[in-house]
Amino acid sequence: MAKIVFLGSGNVATHLSQALSKKNEVVQIYSPTAENAKSLADTLACKYCTDIADVDINADIYICSVKDSVQPHIWQQLRLLFDNKGVDVTNKIVVHTAGALTMDGETGLSKHFPNCGVIYPVQSFSKQRKVDLTHTPFLIESTLPSTLETLRTLVATVSDKCYEATTKQRNALHPAAVFASNFANHMYAIANKLMMQNGLPFEILLPLIQETAQKVTEVNPVPAQTGPAVRSDQTVMDKQENSLRTDGMDVELAIYRLVSQNIQTYRDEFQRES
Secondary structure (H helix, E strand, O other): OOEEEEEOOOHHHHHHHHHHOOOOEEEEEEOOOHHHHHHHHHHHOOEEEOOHHHOOOOOOEEEEOOOOOOHHHHHHHHHHHHHHOOOOHHHOEEEEOOOOOOOOOOOOHHHOOOOEEEEEEOOOOEOOEOOOOOOOOEEEEEOOHHHHHHHHHHHHOOOOOEEEOOHHHHHHHHHHHHHHHHHHHHHHHHHHHHHHHOOOOHHHHHHHHHHHHHHOOOOOHHHHOOOHHHHOOHHHHHHHHHHHHHOOOHHHHHHHHHHHHHHHHHHHHHHHHO
């Protein structure tokens, strides 16, 4: 059972700390916002602090789960705390949960901590919605083989899916995840706007959305593609473009055209390679 300190109280920190606390001991939450720190700490029945100078130095693992832009500052402050307290940093594992941040190099976590790593859950998190992490993929990386095994063991207390991945691989996966999740969700937002403008409930589209999501668990996304673009049905596409134009959705019209062209490009490439 690892003793863990979480630096952060946002979406990822909230879900990951709660999941890990079932088989590990989360001893403290740090957040500069007292309300957020206390709220999460109360849920976990642990201590909290709002100043890094008060972070517990006796934990085994420190998980930095804050915005990417804030991560380097947190690393610097945590290293300063350990140095001021005479803590041997080689005995502490410090990790971050960011998909797009490097671990090595001048801007990486390893500059501050020789024994460090990454735990990146490939999932979308919102505080108001519970997420079952049992089958959520986690990507891990570490400076030391022994630490990598520790992280693998830690992840196993939460999920049955763990993959070793380099920073380069994570950097490739991160935009892929944005397309698959964030951009797909924005397409739902556009669809919702279209439905509302025409007096229709968004729930009409839910079975279609669910079937499309289920289909790509069984079939490659390119041959699974349906719709007028993949069929090159210009008559239907012209009608849909005109509908968007009539509704005053010029930006969405541009998106429609660009995505339709890209669908056809992917279709043609797939057919050439098959």
